[in-house]
Amino acid sequence: MNTISEFELMLENVLNILRKGGYTIHLVSYPEDRRSIDIVAKKEKDVVLIKVALDAEKIGNLEVEDLRKSSIAYSASSMIVAKTYKGRELEEDVVYVKGNINVVSPELLEKYIVRKEKPLIYNVKGIYVLKLDPQKFCERRTELNLSRGELAEALGLTRKALYLYEKGETMVSLNTALQLAEFMGEDIFKEIDPLKDKINEDDFTIIHSERERLDKELSSIISRYNYIGVRFKRTPVDIALKGEKTTFSIVRQGDNSSSPRKIDDAEEIANLTESLLIVLKEKTGLKELEKLIKKLE
The missing domain is CATH 3.40.1350.10 (Trna Endonuclease; Chain: A, domain 1)
Known part of the structure; x- marks a missing residue:
């Protein structure tokens, strides 16, 4: 008697989530081993190319590169859905990045696809970061009557760093984000759209205070x-x-x-x-x- 593997169970779970979200889906079966795309999903005019894995670390560079190239060629979104990354279980409110492709857990996928909930936190190269909403950040600083210098001093940052935050030109570390949220509220951070928002790991920069x-x-x-x-x-x-x-x-x-x-x-x-x-x-x-x-x- 054939037994269903852990991967097959996870794949079926991802397919069910997409169906609940109103997507038309096609399950890719070629090549049999080490393929770049497991699922092609479409909703209205939006196409999504998905690679499913138990551990995202096990996906080879060639597969990731093909997935990225395919998304460019077909003007489609791309995503990796996995349970773990480098042996560690993915957090359901964090978007991870591998080869400039967003990696999410099935739980996050369901929150995003079915419940329309978006996360706030990225994990890039092992670092937890958030992106500021420049307009809200400037508005809130003005409302609080804080100069750049006063806010920079309180956070242990330079005025230049605060200027870059206000321009939206750099990510914010989790530690700095917590301090900012204490001063200015959580709504100064941008929600992440896992299908549309991308981070280039090669260009990834963060200002550490x-x-x-x-x-x-x-x-x-x-x-x-x-x-x-x-x-x-x-x-x-x-x-x-x-x-x-x-x-x-x-x-x-x-x-x-x-x-x-x-x-x-x-x-x-x-x-x-x-x-x-x-x-x-x-x-x-x-x-x-x-x-x-x-x-x-």
């Missing part, structure tokens, strides 16, 4: 010297590092100096807790911090 770079390097120092790091959001001290012998109270300092009141309060906290106050400058602060830690070890 100075704060993100510092966080990564600071985490490395914490691990290297066996310190415990605690981050704060609503105190004058931004970070506390606790070691066996010494505790540091750290205040971040951006391009514009931190307010005197913040420094004064942090100094009082450091004095009362018998910790060492460090004002962490973006450019040189980590090197100085590491030198001090080495000296105290």
